[in-house]
Amino acid sequence: MLSLVWFRRDLRVQDHPALSRAASEGPVLPVYIADPALLAGPDSSARHFAFLEESLRELREDLAAAGQPLILRAGDPVEVLARLKAKHRVTRIVTHPETGNRAARDRFTAVADWAREAGLEWLVLAEGQGVPLPVPMLEPVTEGTGVLPSARSLGLPEDPCPNRQRGGRSAGLAMLASYLATRGQGHAPGSATALSAERMGARLSPYMALGLISMAEIRATLAEARAERRGQPEWAGALRALASQLNARAGAHAAPLIQPEGTAATGPWAEGATGLPYVDAAIRALKATGWLDHRSRALLAAVGLHHLRLDPASVGLHLARLSTDYDPAIHWREIQRAAQGRIPDPVALGRKLDPDGSFLRRWLPELARIPDAHLHAPWLWPRARRLLAGRYPEPVLDPTQAAREARAIRARMAPVHEDDPLIEGPRIPRRRRPDGPQLSLDF
Ligand SMILES: Cc1cc2nc3c(=O)[nH]c(=O)nc-3n(C[C@H](O)[C@H](O)[C@H](O)COP(=O)(O)OP(=O)(O)OC[C@H]3O[C@@H](n4cnc5c(N)ncnc54)[C@H](O)[C@@H]3O)c2cc1C
Incomplete structure (x- = not known):
């Protein structure tokens, strides 16, 4: 029996139930398929791809050390798998459950349907929760190992991320x-x-x-x-x-994946040019590092959704592309929480997250001449306008007023979610008045 192990978001040989099971029952063809439709989707970015490339390189070495290197292919998974099935006497596909975005889950279902129709056994094995499984030994199979397509050939725009965490x-x-x-x-x-x-x-x-x-x-x-x-x-x-x-x-x-459709946000919020220092510093940090702490992410999402009234898909897609750790199941749930959670004051929360201003000074060199006391709200200091003219924008909104308006809109809607321990502050009272403007929470 030849098993094809299809890797996706499970790029390891240790504690891998599908690989261990397949290896214990015969030779294994370990395959990763770079699907251009997914790798260049609206929530993808070149930083994701660079991290993936580094990680696949190491997986290939680890698999080679176990006896059979990774086989890399590009294209539609059904076509790639059909070719491999025809060439080798593959009898089953063993794989990990799909944890990607909506398109990846649809693709997974399409592959499962094809495999069953093609007479292959289709075995999906989830992670165990007990003692991690050891690295299995693999019997070698003769097949060219292949290369990944480049980010450019996938059409991924340039995406410099100088302080990104290395993959692998x-x-x-x-x-x-x-x-x-x-x-x-x-x-x-x-x-x-x-x-x-x-x-x-x-x-x-x-x-x-x-x-x-x-x-x-x-x-x-x-x-x-x-x-x-x-x-x-x-x-x-x-x-x-x-x-x-x-x-x-x-x-x-x-939990079920809740992923809205749309296009990624552009404009001041997306570019870190709102004139609200903490919001701008946080976006710039995320751009340069691919990572941000939880509360800063929640604040960014809330300001985009509530103060600036951007739609959830546009906010979520922009943050997804910038986050090296984009994990659709977690990400879209957090966007939904931000849409339904507390409406924060970005200046007050910014002060909590950066009490001595070091984070702002690191990411907003334009504010170098603003004293510490005015760093989080420079527009309240009369001399700031002259010092910042042509260097840093005036705030695109009055955060207090925008929060008040967002709360008024919220008060006309039924709050849906009240149990988020990660978002601080008072809960929104439950009441509903159907008339008046409503913030779109369509997921
Ligand atoms: C708007 C928004 C978007 C987010 N998008 C992502 C995302 O795409 N990918 C992602 O991994 N996290 C996401 N998070 C959750 C969280 O912010 C990050 O996991 C965390 O900042 C990563 O840092 P850490 O590894 O030091 O995490 P730690 O806080 O030390 O947690 C350890 C691990 O637990 C998991 N984890 C942490 N927080 C959560 C959570 N709230 N829900 C589920 N699992 C969690 C992560 O895998 C993390 O690596 C998002 C949060 C918000 C508010």
């Missing part, structure tokens, strides 16, 4: 190790600033989004760390937070 499982493992050995000490995610979260947070999200490390592997490592650090209160916050975020991830992946 080893970078993910190093991140986990440094979090549990040193970086997480004293981390308190609920009150972290943008800069402390960047330094002290787990930073595992891009590695988890592509399945470079499994949940069971992280849970097992975390359990060891918890046992070692018992009685060390300075570690309690970090260890508890990681455990609970892993549960949140599992919850997001188990």
Whole structure:
């Protein structure tokens, strides 16, 4: 029996139930298919592709070390798989459940239908939650390994991201190790600033989004760390937070995907030119690094959705493209939460997230001559207008007024979601008045 193992967002050989099962029952053809329709979709970007390329390179080496290198192909998956089936005597496809966007899930269903019609066994094996599986040994199969198409040939626009996290499982493992050995000490995610979260947070999200490390592997490592650090209160916050975020991830992946359609936002919010310093700094940080702490992401989404009344698809698509860790199941759920959650004051929340202004000074050099006391709301300082003229925009809106208007619109709608522990502040009262303008929450 020759099994074809189809890899997608599960790019590892360790703790991989589909690979282990296939390898235990005969030779394996491990395949990754770069589907141009998905890689160049509206939520994709060249930074995602660069991270993917780095990760596939390492997966190929890891598979080669196990006995059979990864086979890379580009094209429509049904066509690619049909060719491989015809050439080799493939009898079944063994794979991981699909966790991608709507288009990826549709594609997955189409492949499953084709496989059954073609008389192949179709086996989908989810991650286990127990002890991680070891690397299986693979019997070699003769097949050209192939190359990935380039970002340019896929039509992905240039997307410089100088401070992006590097792809590959080893970078993910190093991140986990440094979090549990040193970086997480004293981390308190609920009150972290943008800069402390960047330094002290787990930073595992891009590695988890592509399945470079499994949940069971992280849970097992975390359990060891918890046992070692018992009685060390300075570690309690970090260890508890990681455990609970892993549960949140599992919850997001188990929930139905809610992904609206539209086009990515452009304009001042998308470019980091709203004149609201924290909002602009956060977008610029995300552009340059591909990562942002949770509360800053939630603030960006809320300002786009509520203060600027952009539609959820445009806000979500822009943030998705900029986030190296784009994980549709988590991302669209968070966009929905931001649409239904508290309407924050971007200046007040910005001050909490960056109390000494270091984050703003890093990302907004235009504000170098603004004193600390006025950094988060320079328009309230009379001398700012002259100092910033031609360098930094006036705010595109009055944040207090815009929040008030957004709340008034919200008050005419039925709030849908009240249980988000990650979004601070008072909950919106439940009442409904159907008349008057409504913020579109169509998902
Ligand atoms: C608008 C918005 C969009 C987001 N989009 C994404 C996204 O595309 N991909 C993504 O991984 N996270 C997303 N998040 C959740 C969160 O902000 C990031 O996971 C987190 O900032 C990553 O940093 P970390 O790895 O240090 O996470 P930690 O907070 O240390 O958490 C560890 C891991 O748990 C998971 N996790 C963390 N927060 C959540 C959550 N709220 N729901 C489900 N799982 C979670 C991630 O895999 C993360 O790597 C989004 C949040 C918001 C508000």
